[in-house]
Amino acid sequence: MCLYQDTASEQLHVHSAECGFSSDIHRGERPHSCEVCNKAFSKKSQLITHQRVHSGEHPYACVVCNMAFSKKSYLIPHQRIHSGERPYSCAVCNMTFIQKSSLITHKRIHSGERPYTCDVCKKAFRVKSGLITHQRVHSGERPYACTVCNKGFSQLGNLTAHEYIHRGERPYTCDVCNNTFREKSTLTKHHRIHTGERPYACTVCNKGFIQRGTLLTHQRIHSGERPYNCDVCNKEFHDKSSLIKHQRIHSGERPYACAVCNKGFSQRGSLITHQRIHSGDRPYNCDVCNKEFHGKSNLIKHQLVHTGERPFACPVCNKGFSQRSNLLIHQRIHSGECPYACAVCSMSFSRKSSLITHQSIHKG
Numbered sequence: 001m002c003l004y005q006d007t008a009s010e011q012l013h014v015h016s017a018e019c020g021f022s023s024d025i026h027r028g029e030r031p032h033s034c035e036v037c038n039k040a041f042s043k044k045s046q047l048i049t050h051q052r053v054h055s056g057e058h059p060y061a062c063v064v065c066n067m068a069f070s071k072k073s074y075l076i077p078h079q080r081i082h083s084g085e086r087p088y089s090c091a092v093c094n095m096t097f098i099q100k101s102s103l104i105t106h107k108r109i110h111s112g113e114r115p116y117t118c119d120v121c122k123k124a125f126r127v128k129s130g131l132i133t134h135q136r137v138h139s140g141e142r143p144y145a146c147t148v149c150n151k152g153f154s155q156l157g158n159l160t161a162h163e164y165i166h167r168g169e170r171p172y173t174c175d176v177c178n179n180t181f182r183e184k185s186t187l188t189k190h191h192r193i194h195t196g197e198r199p200y201a202c203t204v205c206n207k208g209f210i211q212r213g214t215l216l217t218h219q220r221i222h223s224g225e226r227p228y229n230c231d232v233c234n235k236e237f238h239d240k241s242s243l244i245k246h247q248r249i250h251s252g253e254r255p256y257a258c259a260v261c262n263k264g265f266s267q268r269g270s271l272i273t274h275q276r277i278h279s280g281d282r283p284y285n286c287d288v289c290n291k292e293f294h295g296k297s298n299l300i301k302h303q304l305v306h307t308g309e310r311p312f313a314c315p316v317c318n319k320g321f322s323q324r325s326n327l328l329i330h331q332r333i334h335s336g337e338c339p340y341a342c343a344v345c346s347m348s349f350s351r352k353s354s355l356i357t358h359q360s361i362h363k364g
Helices: 009-019 023-027 044-055 072-083 100-111 128-139 156-167 184-195 212-223 240-251 268-279 296-307 324-335 352-363
Strands: none
């Protein structure tokens, strides 16, 4: 950076020659203009390089793979892919990089610096490209469209992964279980199931997670944040998937059907548990009494019988319950709520079982 401050034109001209920059740069002038897009430059060499954007000229070619570039500065880091040279090293973790810009971006992981901020929601990013991609959430822009079904995407990588659906390709294979995936990132996450790696740890309780997104959702348990709310009943949720499942209560949608009895379920996990009724599979067993269960949630509830634990307490009278559903029924004593009404005499009850018993009176 030049710090010369004399404003006399003659002296400035002499100084410009000495420091190697034209006086146009010092004066902020940009006399060289592109005749295609009118973008202006202070140096003619910059204009010549820029014009290659319009002409498509790539005069700098790699002697190994023939890939061509518009600037020599682009060719040099590319050649390091072939040579294996990684001259830029992180002083914190010793990770090496082909380009200095990649090192600068990487350092922000250690420093926590996020210099690019969204002017809509104030979310911050380490790299400018991350901000640009994020801004499409607000603008709704989806510049990458599938040529088969015209579905639009905000990121090129997402389009590439989507196109595998039409081609039936799953190019990434797990070397442990041979499970295949459309995206490399999904394979990377899957591998952690086999290795046990959980690189994302909660700073509050140290619980580890395979995916960063799962950690972010978990952290809302500690913060109490519930950013997803139902537009029907205003119930709030930690994560979007829980909201989607909840909304099926209102819509009545049951997209997961049993192949044996056609019973529908709002969640895939519920279908898998149900299918064990037909198969007789009871993979969860109590380590105290060896009783077996179809679902893990049933085992957890059962274990409370042995521990005597009653984790669900009434905020009115402090009575404890082993199951949340029993607490909800109990709270109706205090609220007076009776949501189960008889269709014959309109008498209402706090429990469904009480309604069923009552209906036998009308049946005679």
